[in-house]
Amino acid sequence: MGETFKANVIDHFNFWVAVVLMMIGLYAMITKNNLIKKLIGMSIFQTAIILFYVSAGVKDGATIPILEHHAAETEQVEAGEHVEGHPVANHEAHAINPDDYSNPLPHVLMLTAIVVGVATLGVALAVTQVIYKNYGTLEEDEILAKIKAAENDG
Amino acid sequence: MKWVGLIAVLFTGGLLLSAMDDFPNWGDAHSPANASPVSQYFIEKTIEDSGVPNMVTAVLADYRSYDTMFETVVVLIAGIAIMAILRVGNQIPRGARPAPVSAPASVNDDHQDIIIGTTCRLLIPVLQLFAFYVIAHGHHSPGGGFQGGVVLGTSFILAAIAKGLDPALERLPETRYVKIAFVGVVIYSAFGVACLLLGENFLDYGVLSVLLPTIDAAEARSHSMLGVEVGVAFTVSAIMFAIYANLASKGELEGGL
Numbered sequence: 001m002g003e004t005f006k007a008n009v010i011d012h013f014n015f016w017v018a019v020v021l022m023m024i025g026l027y028a029m030i031t032k033n034n035l036i037k038k039l040i041g042m043s044i045f046q047t048a049i050i051l052f053y054v055s056a057g058v059k060d061g062a063t064i065p066i067l068e069h070h071a072a073e074t075e076q077v078e079a080g081e082h083v084e085g086h087p088v089a090n091h092e093a094h095a096i097n098p099d100d101y102s103n104p105l106p107h108v109l110m111l112t113a114i115v116v117g118v119a120t121l122g123v124a125l126a127v128t129q130v131i132y133k134n135y136g137t138l139e140e141d142e143i144l145a146k147i148k149a150a151e152n153d154g
Numbered sequence: 155m156k157w158v159g160l161i162a163v164l165f166t167g168g169l170l171l172s173a174m175d176d177f178p179n180w181g182d183a184h185s186p187a188n189a190s191p192v193s194q195y196f197i198e199k200t201i202e203d204s205g206v207p208n209m210v211t212a213v214l215a216d217y218r219s220y221d222t223m224f225e226t227v228v229v230l231i232a233g234i235a236i237m238a239i240l241r242v243g244n245q246i247p248r249g250a251r252p253a254p255v256s257a258p259a260s261v262n263d264d265h266q267d268i269i270i271g272t273t274c275r276l277l278i279p280v281l282q283l284f285a286f287y288v289i290a291h292g293h294h295s296p297g298g299g300f301q302g303g304v305v306l307g308t309s310f311i312l313a314a315i316a317k318g319l320d321p322a323l324e325r326l327p328e329t330r331y332v333k334i335a336f337v338g339v340v341i342y343s344a345f346g347v348a349c350l351l352l353g354e355n356f357l358d359y360g361v362l363s364v365l366l367p368t369i370d371a372a373e374a375r376s377h378s379m380l381g382v383e384v385g386v387a388f389t390v391s392a393i394m395f396a397i398y399a400n401l402a403s404k405g406e407l408e409g410g411l
Contacts, residue, residue, distance in 0.1 A: 011179040016171070023167040030159035059188055060181035065197065066295065067207035098197040099183045104209035105193050108218060111210065112225045115300055115390070119232030122397040126236040129404055 014055035021048035035128050035138045039121065046117045050110045057103030065104035067096065204375035206293045214298060215379035219357040222382070223342050226389045230335050233393035240405025267317070274316040281309040289387045293376065299386025306387060307394025314395075319403055328399075328407060331392040338388030345382050 009016055021044055028041025128138060135143045178185030187193070196213050206212040214222050289302030314322035346357040354361035359378035360371035369377065403409055 008174055012174050012177050014180050015174060015177050019167055019170045019174075022170075023163050026166065027159060027163040030162060031156045055180070056178070056185070056187045057193075058181050059183035062183065064296070065209040067201055067209070096198050096201070098188075098194045101197050101209070103188045103193045104196050104213050105190075106187070107210045108213045111214060111298075111300060112221060115225060115229060118394075118397075119229050122401065123232050123235050123239065125401055126239040126405075129401065130239055130242070133404070 014058070015052065018048045018052035018055065021045075021051065024048075033140050035131065035140065039124050039128070042124070043117070043121060046113070050113060050117075053106040053110050053113075057106035059099060059102050062100055062102045065101045065107060067101070203372060204379065205372045206376050206379060208293055208295065208297075210296075211292045211298050211379060211383070215382050216359065216375055219346075219382065222386065223339075223346065223357065226339055226342055226386050229393050230339055230389055233335060233396045234332075236397055236400050237405065240400050270316045274312060278309045278313055281312065282306060285309065285387075285391070289383055290380065292383055293379065299383035300390055302383075303387035303390025304394055306391035307398075310391070310395040311398045314398060314402070319399060320408060322395075323399060323407060326395060328396075331396050331399075335389045335392035335396065338385045338390070338392070341385030341388065342382045345378050345385075 025041045025043070025045030025048060028044065029038050032038050032041060131143065132138055135146050137143060137146075178187070182188065196209050196217065200206060200209045200212045204212050204216055206216075285302045285306035287302075288297035288305055289299055292298035292302070310322060310326055313325070345359065345362075348365075349358050349361055350356050352361045352364060359375045361374070362378055363369050363371050363374035366374070366377075399407060
């Protein structure tokens with residue numbers, strides 16, 4: 001149990017970090033009484049998901065998903081001088097190896113997720129501002145008490 | 155209540171952690187996500203299809219351009235929603251409103267602002283120039299419309315924080331930033347409609363090469379990506395400033411923090 005568990009944690013530490021962060025964010029969203037603290041929890045949760053995706057696209061020994069195009073071109077020209085008449089074979093030799101570049105897809109997905117995160121956070125902050133204007137507090141229990149009092153009056 | 159929440163969170167986390175043995179190891183190049191044909195295709199064919207070395211930009215603005223287009227629309231809608239939410243029930247006539255609490259005299263004193271003002275005067279142009287670099291160089295280095303747009307919006311937010319919201323809104327009033335935000339989405343969709351009019355699918359940029367006879371389909375894709383990134387940057391920068399300006403002034407666009 002001990003050794004396999006240790007190996008599990010070391011091999012998957014990125015996912016462990018993501019899950020622990022997610023638990024922190026979820027706990028804040030469920031139990032915190034203050035609406036701003038709930039929003040902070042939501043942001044932590046989003047960050048956990050972003051870390052999860054980006055870390056899933058990591059490859060050992062790979063670089064960022066931007067082709068080293070200038071280096072590759074000059075190499076091809078130089079190699080082409082030596083083996084003339086075999087452009088196809090030459091091209092094959094310098095074909096792009098997917099293992100050299102980390103996975104671009106999670107980066108793209110998380111780029112858009114960050115933007116959606118900013119948008120949702122902005123809308124949420126606007127809603128909290130209106131709540132504060134109408135109820136004079138951001139504590140959930142006080143808001144509920146005020147709503148109930150207003151219902152009983154009406 | 156706290157205990158119920160804690161138990162629910164621990165249960166959820168425990169479920170996820172118990173499945174951890176089935177997850178790929180850190181850095182595994184042949185994990186299902188990394189070995190999927192889609193990711194392999196993006197890495198291998200981007201340079202052939204569009205000549206753009208930055209795969210993230212190519213995937214964002216070309217292969218997944220529908221996603222990015224409606225992403226931009228989401229940002230626009232969020233900005234409009236913030237303005238709408240903050241102004242519901244705000245229709246008190248200007249004269250009847252209670253006078254805003256004026257800041258202490260020391261804060262408004264211009265002589266206190268020399269360091270901040272000078273720093274901002276030096277910093278804001280550099281920020282804006284850097285934003286244009288990030289937008290325009292997104293094909294070859296990390297960057298693009300979203301990142302550059304945020305930097306550009308931040309430069310206006312910096313002006314609003316340093317000099318007050320009112321001077322910043324004089325430079326970029328609401329009528330203007332709302333227009334800029336919409337123009338960004340229009341630029342993006344114009345590229346899609348142009349492709350439609352030339353007989354191809356929406357946002358299939360390759361066909362745009364007929365408009366500029368000197369470029370081939372791959373170059374047309376590359377240049378169109380720059381075009382849509384500029385549209386994204388318009389919307390994102392305007393909406394970033396709109397979010398700050400509205401949140402900082404409770405939607406009244408005066409006074410500010």
